[in-house]
Amino acid sequence: MEDQAGTSRRLTVGELAARTGVAASALRFYEENGLLHPERNEAGHRRYPRPLVRRVAFIVFAQRVGFTLREVREELEKLPEDRVPRSGDWDRLTGTWTARIDERIEELERLKLGLTGCIGCGCLSLESCVVLNPGDRAADRGPGPRYWLAEERPYGRKEKPRPEG
Numbered sequence: 001m002e003d004q005a006g007t008s009r010r011l012t013v014g015e016l017a018a019r020t021g022v023a024a025s026a027l028r029f030y031e032e033n034g035l036l037h038p039e040r041n042e043a044g045h046r047r048y049p050r051p052l053v054r055r056v057a058f059i060v061f062a063q064r065v066g067f068t069l070r071e072v073r074e075e076l077e078k079l080p081e082d083r084v085p086r087s088g089d090w091d092r093l094t095g096t097w098t099a100r101i102d103e104r105i106e107e108l109e110r111l112k113l114g115l116t117g118c119i120g121c122g123c124l125s126l127e128s129c130v131v132l133n134p135g136d137r138a139a140d141r142g143p144g145p146r147y148w149l150a151e152e153r154p155y156g157r158k159e160k161p162r163p164e165g
Contacts, residue, residue: 010039010047025055033058034073051084053074063096066104 017024030036031046036055038046062072074100078093079085086094 009053010041010049013038013046013048016048016052016056019053020060022056022060030056030059033069034074051080054067054084055079064103 010062011019013024013027014165016022016027016094020027027036027048028046031038036048036052036059038052041047058076058079067075075093079089112123
């Protein structure tokens with residue numbers, strides 16, 4: 001976006017939110033966590049250079065892949081802030097992502113199978129259940145389905161059991 005003088009106009013937080021589909025509150029959260037670095041005008045209002053549109057898209061994608069905010073920040077530090085990243089910039093950045101995405105897909109498939117098996121069999125076995133009792137940690141509480149017994153529920157009597165960890 002250029003103004004009549006031909007200079008690059010900065011986006012307001014509302015304009016960046018509309019352009020990226022990310023709430024203004026999330027953009028401010030990203031700033032607080034060092035993921036975005038907007039400029040400030042004379043009145044102290046945030047102004048975002050246009051290259052930050054791609055950075056926001058990257059943040060959203062990275063979070064969906066499973067990156068933590070710290071990891072996203074570390075990855076963003078590898079990109080130029082003063083311009084839209086070029087193909088080579090992205091290639092260097094995403095070189096290890098394919099393996100990470102493949103690992104995530106495998107993990108989700110295992111969870112899907114485990115959940116289906118757990119619901120399908122109805123055994124409620126906390127001895128072998130990798131969803132509610134990884135490493136058989138509930139064995140220290142005694143025999144039987146400890147989390148399903150009313151007096152043993154670790155999260156309150158009316159709540160469903162949740163995974164430990």
